[in-house]
Amino acid sequence: MKLGFTEAEEAFRVEAATWLTAALSGPFADVRGVTSLVEMPERRREWEKYLAASRWSCIGWPAQYGGRDATLAQQVIFAEEYARAGGPPRLNHLGIELIGPTILAYGSDEQKARFLPAIANGDHIWCQGYSEPGAGSDLGGVRTKAWREGGDWVIEGQKVWTSLAQFCDWIFVIARTDPESVGSKGLSFLLVPMDQDGVTVRNIVQMTGESEFNETFFDAARTDAANILGEPGQGWGVAMALLGFERxxxxxxxxxxxxxxxxxxxxxxxxxxxxxxxxxxxxxxxxxxxxxxxxxxxxxxxxxxxxxxxxxxxxxxxxxxxxxxxxxxxxxxxxxxxxxxxxxxxxxxxxxxxxxxxxxxxxxxxxxxxxxxxxxxxxxxxxxxxxxxxxxxx
Amino acid sequence: MRFAFTDEQAMIAETATDLFVGEATSERTRAAMADGSGRDVALWDSLSGTGFVGVHMPGDVGGSELGMVELAIIAEAAGRQVAAVPLIATQAALSALHADGRADLIERVLGGQVATLALAGGLAPHGTIADLFLIEQDGGLVVADRDAVDVVAGTTMDQTRPLAQVTLTWAPIATLSAKALDAAKHTGWIAVAADALGGAQACLDRTVEYVKERQQFGQTIGGFQAIKHRLADMMVEIEQARSAVYWAACAVDEGAEDAELALHSAKAFAADAYATCAGAMIQLHGGIGFTWEHDAHLFFKRAQADRTLFGSSAQHREAIAQIIGLGAIAA
Known part of the structure; x- marks a missing residue:
């Protein structure tokens, strides 16, 4: 049991702190100290790309997908130095912390090659499509449905509490693909592009007066048949594993x-x-x-x-x-x-x-x-x- | 940074748990309570024999050359069984003697003697059976033999740790520095916090076991949400107490800057968590939990004793208030 860091780790701390301080007092001084999830989204998207250009966007990931294979101690140090330097909330938090690790664990090689570098370099910002008006704590009550049509999945339904959906490029969705199923069976985990006519986002005004959550409607929205994580009907297991990465x-x-x-x-x-x-x-x-x-x-x-x-x-x-x-x-x-x-x-x-x-x-x-x-x-x-x-x- | 036991530490935890589970049985603990000493003599001999009492002392005086993490592991295992032994104060006293290089006195204690520690305004745990008395005085400690003190014992609520009023009546055999007093406090706080952690965990484990058995309304009561949620809340407190105890132990071992804050946090948080869990244990056992026959009251009373030994939770929080810059209390 040891709480302190080694000399090499402290040297890494200096390297990370130096880079972050320079970035957040130079080209990105304007986003320094931002605490709201919804403030300055465009600048924070540029910030994601700037981090990525120096390989600071997802240091715990494997190098081949844009990370640094960083050790736990290095990741702890970076997280602390990022906050100390006044780094803004990460616009791609859900991409880096949740869907990225899930794709690493459950994705095919093609899916990894297709999605991970785009998350790492800030091209794809992600949001989460789990909750529905009738499926909050009882996630097994999901009614959004999806079926195969030609080379696509077609999605119909409504998600709610989709944080930051207004800024996102992709959404991961739990949908019922077996119409006869109930509960946690018969669900699939789909990856769906946001920029299409079949997807509509509507703001929810919170009791604070702000809007960071949304309702997201799927009206014959489509995604490529290959954009499913795990087997059809096995989405529940993937969805739960993703929540495990939350901590x-x-x-x-x-x-x-x-x-x-x-x-x-x-x-x-x-x-x-x-x-x-x-x-x-x-x-x-x-x-x-x-x-x-x-x-x-x-x-x-x-x-x-x-x-x-x-x-x-x-x-x-x-x-x-x-x-x-x-x-x-x-x-x-x-x-x-x-x-x-x-x-x-x-x-x-x-x-x-x-x-x-x-x-x-x-x-x-x-x-x-x-x-x-x-x-x-x-x-x-x-x-x-x-x-x-x-x-x-x- | 690696906040988990090493293999060696895991082994010490296993050995300590086995020892206390095997020896600190309800029957033996109750015998030590009944004779007024609060000491299971055979268990105390085992602890001395295995090197657990002097776990944190250097090898040249007969110690095991380990640190506060290992000391906490042993205290946690003792607390889990509400063991009746004068371990906490003896170990705190050893730290004070070590800080001032009193190898002669350390050898006496490691030879099987019981030491006690009376902080200013506080009572001496296991004072009636102690051989060596460390008493806070003038910003340091005085050390006295039994024939140099007046010991007034009262019937103590927690019979596993009888308290006594100790007054110096003759010349002490040594005086110790302020540094020694600090060392005694630091070890004492960690040991009490770890004792509380072990006790709280036992309250949860034993209650979980009970609600899985107890049938009412045609089902085991552990299936009722009112019961499950209360047990879950106990676990939330206990896991924080665990973080607190081992943070404090590591902080002292590594000489970390935040050691002082960690010590006050661990003592206040773990003792309060224990009191919460022990109260819940009685409640969730219902009537049987209120009987003398059931062990729930042993935990409940020890939790109260842990809360007040070596400073109350409120005093430790006030110390934190000062460390974090809240200034003085307004007049």
Whole structure:
């Protein structure tokens, strides 16, 4: 057990930090410090390409597809330095972190050659088509259907909560390809181009007033028959495996964002004097502890997966960070008091970082598997308790 | 960076678990509780014999030359069985003696003697059976033999770790530096946190086992979401406690800059997690969990003892508040 880094790894840190600082204070100074997922999408698309040109876009990938075969320690260091340098949210997060690794694991050689370099170099930005109006926590309730017609798959249906669909080139879709099937059987995992008449994207306005989620409609949308990952009818297994990649190294970058939020809160508490309140101090200290433990939980998970195994911390990580962040939002409002409830955006319904966090973090315990679903998963898969009775009308 | 046990550490964990599961049985622990000592003498001899007591001491004084990670592994295994042994304070005292190079006193302890540690304002765990007393005084520690202290024992809620009021009445045999006091605290905090981690994990494991057996309404109660979700929440706390304990242990072993923060985090978080899990254990066992016969109360009481030993959770969080720059408490 060792937490420190070697000299060679520290040298890599300097190399990464130097490059990132130069890029984000030079040609990409304008995207430095951006925290919103929807701000400056075009510049952030260029940023993806700029990262790729120096092979920084997906360092953990194999070199033949645009990566660097980086070790776990190097990936951890890069994620931390990226956040420290003020790098913006990665527009191609879903491509690099989710669909890329899934194609590496399940794709044919042709699919790897076709899709991976385009993700690595920023040409293809990806989004996710899982949830539907009638299939949220119960993903097996998917009703979007697809069938073969000539050399194509044809897709009909509706997806929802497709983050960033308005900026994306490709979407991965779970669709029912066996019309007689129910539940997790008879589903297929399709890769579908967004730029076609059969695909329509409509914004959803969130309770924060912004729009980063969408509804995506498929009306006789088409994709090449070869664009299926795994066998027809075996899409559920691929879809679940993809979710397993969600707890990768990018969680460390996400944590650096949380660090900035907690630092803002501490600053606000010092500024308005509430930092001297014994009760507030206890809560801020608890938040500090929770954030630190997130890092070490992630390092346990990442070490285990680099060794080809898994760690129990992977089961609890989602609830851990979601609860932490929601509590931080609530603590922020306690620190700010009534002043936090009034916008400084001159007539616009927009709030500064901490009040925004208070609103936004209500989503954290819902998306990516609600806390209730997470608890079922922990109880059934980690603790071996009996499965919930599941009934489904056909 | 590799945040997982080495093969050697995994082996120590296995050996320690086997030892405590084999020896620290409910029957033997209850015998040690009943005689008022809180010490299973045969188990204490085994721990001395295997080198577990001096796991963190150098080889030239008879230690095992390992570090805080290994010490935490052993304390975790002890906590899992709520073992009745004076391990935590003895190991904390050893760290203080080592910091000031008192090989003579270390040899006494490694020879099988029990040491205890009374921090300012605190009681001495296992004070009634201790041979060597380390008492916080004037920013450092004084070391006294039994005949130089007045020991007043009270009936203690946690009978696996009886507490005593200790007063120095005669000349101490040594005084130790502030550095030694810090070393005692650091080891003590890690050991308590690891004890709490092991205890919390046992609460979860034993409760999971129970709800898989217990039938009500024509089914095992482990199938009810109200039960499953509460157990899942216990696991969420425990996995964080595990990260906390081994982060702190590594931070001390590696001399990391954030060691102080890690120690306070581990002590506060793990002890609180234990208290939560032990309370849930009683609740999810229902009536049987409230009986003297069931072991749930052993965990519940030890959890409370872990929370207050060597500083309360609130005190540790206040220490963190100061480290992260919140300034002073407003008057």
């Amino acid at each position: 990768g190294v990018s969680t460390l970058g996400q944590q650096m964002g949380f660090r900035n939020e907690l630092d803002d809160l501490i600053e606000a508490a010092r500024a308005n004097g509430s930092a001297g309140d014994p009760v507030i101090r206890q809560k801020i200290a608890q938040a500090e502890i929770g954030l630190r433990l997130m890092r070490y939980g992630a390092l346990r998970m990442l070490t285990a997966s680099a060794d080809g195994g898994s760690n129990p911390a992977a089961f609890t990580y989602k609830i851990q960070w979601a609860n932490w962040r929601q509590s931080l939002g609530e603590l922020a409002m306690e620190v700010l008091g009534q002043a936090g409830e009034i916008s400084d955006a001159h007539g616009e319904y927009a709030f500064s970082r901490l009040p925004h966090l208070f609103l936004y973090s209500r989503a954290d315990t819902i998306y990516g598997g609600t806390n209730e679903i997470q608890r079922n998963i922990i109880a059934e898969r980690a603790l071996g308790l009996p499965r919930e009775a599941r009934t489904r009308a056909k």
